[in-house]
Amino acid sequence: DYAHTINGVMWTQVILAALFVATRIYTRYFIVQSIGWDDIVMVLNLLTHIAFVLSISIGTTYGIGKRSSVIPTSDYPKAVMWEAIGQGICIMGIAASKGSVALFLLRIVVFKWHKAVLWFCIISTTVLCTITTTFLYTQCTPTAFLWDKSLAGGKCWLDFTDIGLTMGAWSALVDIVLAILPWHIVMNLNMRRKEKLTVAIGLSLGFFAGICSVIRTFELQSLASLSEFVYDTVPMLLWSTTEITVTIICACIPVLRPLYVKIVYGSRGESSSARS
Numbered sequence: 001d002y003a004h005t006i007n008g009v010m011w012t013q014v015i016l017a018a019l020f021v022a023t024r025i026y027t028r029y030f031i032v033q034s035i036g037w038d039d040i041v042m043v044l045n046l047l048t049h050i051a052f053v054l055s056i057s058i059g060t061t062y063g064i065g066k067r068s069s070v071i072p073t074s075d076y077p078k079a080v081m082w083e084a085i086g087q088g089i090c091i092m093g094i095a096a097s098k099g100s101v102a103l104f105l106l107r108i109v110v111f112k113w114h115k116a117v118l119w120f121c122i123i124s125t126t127v128l129c130t131i132t133t134t135f136l137y138t139q140c141t142p143t144a145f146l147w148d149k150s151l152a153g154g155k156c157w158l159d160f161t162d163i164g165l166t167m168g169a170w171s172a173l174v175d176i177v178l179a180i181l182p183w184h185i186v187m188n189l190n191m192r193r194k195e196k197l198t199v200a201i202g203l204s205l206g207f208f209a210g211i212c213s214v215i216r217t218f219e220l221q222s223l224a225s226l227s228e229f230v231y232d233t234v235p236m237l238l239w240s241t242t243e244i245t246v247t248i249i250c251a252c253i254p255v256l257r258p259l260y261v262k263i264v265y266g267s268r269g270e271s272s273s274a275r276s
Contacts, residue, residue, distance in 0.1 A: 001065060001066050001070075002065035002066075002231070002234045003060040003064065003065040003066065005065070005234075006056060006057075006060055006064065006065050006234060006237065006238070007057055007060060009238055009241070010053040010056060010057065010237075010238070010241050011053060011057070013053075013241050013242065013245040014049060014050055014053050014241075014245075016245060016249070017046055017049055017244070017245050017248045017249065018046060018050075020248055020249050020252040020253075020256075021042055021043060021045075021046045021248060021252060023252070023256060023259065024039065024042065024252040024255045024256060025039060025043070026259070027255060027256055027258055027259040028255065031258045031259055031262055032258050036103070036104075036107055037103050038100050038101075038103035038104040038106075038107065038251075039255075041096055041099050041100040041103055042096075042100040042248070042251060042252070044096050045093055045096035045097045045099075045100055045244070045247075045248060046248065048089055048090075048092055048093035048096055049093050049241070049244050049245070049248070051089045051093075052086050052089040052090040052093055052240075052241065052244075053086075053241060055082050055083075055085045055086035055089060056082065056083065056086040056237055056241075058082050059078075059079050059081075059082030059083050059086065059230070062075040062076075062078040062079040062082060063075050063076055063078075063079035063230050064079050064082065064083055064230045064234075064237075065230065065231065065234055066230065066231060067228055067231050068228055068229075068230070068231070071230070076230070077147045077148040077150075078147075079230045080146070080147035080148075080229060080230060081144075081146075081147040081148075083229075083230060083233065083237070084136065084137070084146055084147055086237070087136060087240075088133045088136050088137060090240050090241070090244070091129050091132050091133045091136070091167065092129055092130070092133055093244050094125075094129060094171055094240075094243065094244060094247075095125050095126045095128075095129035095130070097209075097243075097244050097247035097248060097251070098121060098122070098125045098171070098174050098175070098178065098247070099122050099125065099126065100247075100248075100251050101178050101203065101206065101247065101250070101251045102118040102119075102121050102122045102178060103118075103122070104203075104251060104254070104255070105118055105178070105181065105182060105185060105203070106118050106119075108185060108186070108189060108199075109185055110185070110188050110189065111188070114181065114184075114185055117177070117181065118181070121174050121177060121178065124170070124174075125170065125171070125174055128166070128167055128170055129167065131163075132163055132164065132166075132167040135158060135160060135163050136160060138158075139156050139157065139158040139160045140154060140155065140156040140157075141154065141155055141156075141157065142154060161220065164217075164220045165217055165220060168213055168214075168216055168217030168220055169217060171213045171217075171243075172210045172213035172214045172217065173210075175206050175207070175209045175210030175213055175247075176206075176207065176210050178203065178206050179203060179204045179205075179206040179207045179210065180204075182199060182200045182203040182204060183200045183204070186199050186200050187200075195257060198253070198254055198257050199254040199257075202250060202253030202254040203250055203251070203253075203254060204250075205246070205249070205250040205253070206246075206247060206250045206251075208246050208250075209243050209246040209247040209250065212239050212240075212242050212243035212246060213243050215235075215239050216236055216239040216240050216243060219233075219235050219236035219239060220236055
């Protein structure tokens with residue numbers, strides 16, 4: 001029974017992500033005094049993260065994380081339903097997390113090709129995640145047949161695994177691009193070396209999000225052959241929430257430098273931090 005593990009890991013990550021986002025918004029609003037679209041999308045990202053974890057948490061009360069043999073027959077479809085709801089929210093949360101990182105970089109880019117690459121990452125990821133979510137809920141007719149195979153006349157016309165693999169591979173690729181590109185961007189900016197390294201290293205931690213995405217995609221590969229769906233998909237769920245959490249933290253670290261400067265240097269650092 002992995003229900004307690006699921007709830008413990010996921011809600012701990014939500015709290016950690018919420019602390020970083022709250023600190024980010026505080027820094028931008030009270031210190032830098034400049035709230036941008038990247039901050040708004042980051043808050044949206046946190047909300048989708050919470051909704052995803054809440055859906056899975058509700059699902060654990062019906063059987064997510066347990067063997068089907070110990071789940072009441074009437075509860076099993078509800079467990080699958082809540083996992084499906086959570087997966088759809090998670091997919092859109094992944095789009096929001098990549099978008100927030102890219103929007104932050106758009107605030108500091110100099111070259112046009114940087115902007116083109118970043119907008120391509122935002123648009124392509126959003127479109128692909130939207131398509132993936134749409135197919136997730138339309139792969140079966142009626143939709144409820146996705147979680148309740150006892151429905152008469154229900155059928156599934158699509159193998160969702162291939163779509164999920166495509167989305168996972170693209171997500172990992174975007175993570176790598178968003179981890180490498182900051183080094184090229186910040187080195188052309190008129191910033192102190194320490195500030196450049198803070199931004200570049202912070203966002204380069206997105207490599208870990210890419211690793212999470214690769215592992216999640218690997219778990220997804222065997223989805224079609226799972227005999228214990230709500231039990232065997234636990235690793236995929238945990239890697240999904242870890243990917244979003246890591247992305248949130250990576251996107252917040254560079255933004256928190258003005259707060260660090262204020263804490264360490266006090267009023268002497270305020271004027272310089274306001275430019276960050």
